[in-house]
Amino acid sequence: MAKNKKPNKVKARLVRGFNDRSPSDIRATNKMMGQIQEVFELYGFDPIETPFLEYTDALGKFLPDSDRPNEGVFSLQDEDEQWLSLRYDLTAPLARHVAQNFNEITMPYRTYRSGFVFRNEKPGPGRFRQFMQFDADIVGAPGVAADAEMCMMMADTMEALGIKRGDYVIRVNNRKVLDSILQTFHISDEGQKLSVLRALDKLDKFGIADVKLLLGDGRKDESGDFTKGAGLSPLEINYLEQYLSANTLQSQHEVLSTVANALPRKTSDKEGIEGFFESQMYEDSTFSEGESELEELQALVYDNGYEKDRIKIDTTCVRGLEYYTGMVYEAKLLFDVTNEKGQKVQFGSVGGGGRYDGLIKRFTGQAVPATGFSIGVSRLMSALKNLDRLEAQEMPAPIIVCVMDKSRIADYQKMVSELRNAGIRAEMYQGNPKNFGKQLQYADRRGSPAAIIAGSDEFEQGIVQIKDLIVGKEASKNIEDNEQWKSERPGQFECKRDELVAKISELPAIKKWQEKRQAK
RNA sequence: GCCGCCUUAGCUCAGUUGGUUAGAGCGCUAGAAUGUGGAUCUAGAGGUCCCCCGUUCAAUUCGGGGAGGCGGUACCA
The missing domain is CATH 3.40.50.800 (Anticodon-binding domain)
Structure with missing residues (x-):
């Protein structure tokens, strides 16, 4: 023990949430991305690439404050003291690119891109601080047809990767519908609105009982930590439960009509509820817009042969993002996987997106309709591993x-x-x-x-x-x-x-x- | 952020009721065997027992604080 003479060795270690990639991982990922790319090209999308670093203000609402810039993003100051950040997704940089090249770009602008994005937050199992996304967007296309195309392309991508029909589904919803319902609850506080949406989004993860706790007073997790709820009344919670249960219905038609009737109305409500929901939504067209958009999308994809085993309306699909303005959609895998503890778990979402009509306006002042989605490449990879869709097509050693x-x-x-x-x-x-x-x-x-x-x-x-x-x-x-x-x-x-x-x-x-x- | 568990060799982990030289397996290096991989045998290298402070004649071990890792939860643009 009397040997402290040696110079301290440098400890070989990884920054947390970052990983070295192995040859087999790189090869499998490249192959998978090639397959995705083929589908996107077929749909008429062109590749475009933006850099890893952007000016922080271009990325969104995150502005650096004094010495601790934004939580969530990696930021640094340039020589001229301007704040720069590593991109945390591929959508915000695209919005910047479109705004900057507005005159040269032919709309509708169909592009795809892939690459690493960075998030400065606590990593978890299967979650890293550097990870790869694969995005496709149509900018300058206001119609539902564009959203429908995105959904169909996601479905085709799943199948091109070897995920069988029935092992995945594209879930579609419209934020206008949910927003309208929440407005009839007279929820004016943005924070409360978000916690309601988040709670709904967790239905898959926790089940209805826990979601109701989250909508109400709150829920305690297994480590004993308490999550504060959204504070809705039992009446409102019941109403939402009914709305969510639309997913159990058989035909898409039924789902749609449940959605159509989802807005609480004085007239249609039973005793006791009358007068509680003093709906100022009555004259507001938002709800019916959202509802008929869903109907239109449903008809469009159905006519193209995408039935509900591939694309379906789902009232629990929320996508917690704040910038979505209409349609939201996500690709969900339906098969079970066995985790490290031997429990059967549903794999869940491998990608999602929606309509974001406000993002480009931040730069140009002019609203530009856009819709797009993002695939979580590494999540999808581990899913394919579970499906054994990655034939161990190992290259022979030299x-x-x-x-x-x-x-x-x-x-x-x-x-x-x-x-x-x-x-x-x-x-x-x-x-x-x-x-x-x-x-x-x-x-x-x-x-x-x-x-x-x-x-x-x-x-x-x-x-x-x-x-x-x-x-x-x-x-x-x-x-x-x-x-x-x-x-x-x-x-x-x-x-x-x-x-x-x-x-x-x-x-x-x-x-x-x-x-x-x-x-x- | 909050909650729980953990930290001893390159890796996986024993162990010390507080005491002198801290161990194993795997891996690594060399030799048996200089033109033949594997198996076997022998030898060797490799340690701030996570860090700091405290208690003590004495701390890897006990107490306090901190850091890091893992998991849950929250956040997730």
């Missing part, structure tokens, strides 16, 4: 050409080149070649299908040794004795130097991979 004789490096390099030209991953051992066993060990640990051995003997005879490491690994299970192991050289065979590429190509692992590539 062939390792061993270095037996340092003066022959040019020859080894030539073998590598030949293999590469044939489309086979290959590399010459670049470590210290002194210990030959090390080279094979390296090849083994990398999972190489084969190692190539050529020393002076082989060069003299014009041959090379090919060691099939996969076959060898199998054989090793039955060999206990090291002498036998060494002398048998399982999986090893020799061939003429000029047959090298042909023989390697015949190895099962390589052959399979080549065929797969051909198929593409």
Whole structure:
């Protein structure tokens, strides 16, 4: 213990909520994003990219205050003391881009983009401070048809990724409907309104009983922490419960008519409720707008063959965002997954969006209608993993050409080149070649299908040794004795130097991979 | 933010009723075996026992505070 003389070592550690990405994760993600992109392109969307950093004020309502800028976003000051922030989503930067290039952009403007976004908040299981989103938006399209297209595109994307019909659903709702109902409750306080919406949004997570607690006085979670409720009266809660229960109805038609009757009215209410809901909404058209938009969307997608097993009206779909002004929609996965504790859990939402007619106005002063959605790439990835839709299409590790004789490096390099030209991953051992066993060990640990051995003997005879490491690994299970192991050289065979590429190509692992590539 | 649990070797974790050299397995390095992976055997390297303060002759161990990790919940543009 008397050795504090050493300089303090730097601790290797990750910033919390940030992660290194593994080769298999990167490959699987790239593949998945390629599939999403194909669908988006088919729908006529073009890619566009904006930078990670934006001026903080461009991102939204977050303005830096003195020394602790915004919670929630990563911010820093530029040389000129202006506040910059890492983007926290892809929508706000798009709004900035559109506003800035307003004259050049042809509306309706259909674009998609993907990339990392950053949130400075506490990470949780499956939630990180840097994560990837994939967005598509139509700017300058006021009609319901644009929203309908977004929903259909989401549905198509799910299926392109191999998620079967019935394993997902696109849920649609309209904020105008909910807002109107809340207005009849005379809720003027924005905070209370938000807590009501949030409570409704949690129906999936907690169930109706807990949602009612959240709408009323509050709820205690399992760690003993208490969440304050929205403070609605029992009467109002009952009313909302009825509205939410529309989802259990069979036909979309029934759901729509329940929604149509959802607005509390003096006339239609039973005794006791009369007079309580003094609806000033009566003359307000917001509710009926929202309701008929839902009806229109429903008709549009239905006519295109998207029935309720793919796109359905759902009164519990809220999307807690403040900037949505009309339609909201989200892609929800319906299958169960087993979590670390062995419990069955529904996977839930993997992406969502809606209509945001006010975002661009912040820059231009002119209202520009827009609708779009965002896919949570890593969440969707782990969902696909659960579905086994990610065929472990692992790329085979490279062939390792061993270095037996340092003066022959040019020859080894030539073998590598030949293999590469044939489309086979290959590399010459670049470590210290002194210990030959090390080279094979390296090849083994990398999972190489084969190692190539050529020393002076082989060069003299014009041959090379090919060691099939996969076959060898199998054989090793039955060999206990090291002498036998060494002398048998399982999986090893020799061939003429000029047959090298042909023989390697015949190895099962390589052959399979080549065929797969051909198929593409 | 609030609530709960946790922190000892690169990793997973024992352990010390407060006492002199703090352990295991895995991994790593080297050798047995210098042109053959695996298995086996031998040896070695690797520790501020999360940090600070307090109690004590003595703290990795006890007390207080802090930080970090995990989980729940809230927030989530």
